[in-house]
Amino acid sequence: QLQLVESGGSLVQPGGSLRLSCATSGFILNYYAIGWFRQAPGKEREGVSCIDSSEVSPYYADSVKGRFTISRDNAKGTVYLQMDSLRPEDTADYYCAAGKTYCGGSVVPDEYDYWGQGTRVNVSS
DSSP states (O other), rough: OEEEEEEEEOETTTTTOOEEEEEEEEEGGGGGGEEEEEEEESOEEEEEEEOOOSSSOOOOOOOTTTEEEEEEEHHHHHTEEEEOSGGGGGGGGEEEEEEEEOOOOOOOGGOOOEOOOEEEEEEEO
């Protein structure tokens, strides 16, 4: 059974860092793109970052570019999202998702078939 499990969410002060993990099982990670999405209360789900099987050009939303870094360890079946210089507006539930797609100029939820349950990030002083 294909599963994705996020972890690493927490309460952090503005300017701080967190590393989110997306542990996968039940499928060969090498063949899938992994996207990170977030949803803040009262807002639509937003595509944050994406890394595909080529790992050549990860995608980052403008709102996180230069602060977030996505990486993957296929051997461990895990994808990471390193989040630095966190801001209050980064507060949201963060989800990872898997899909047989490629990262282009955006990361679209409809292109991802399998989703985790989410992990909460709260950036507050």
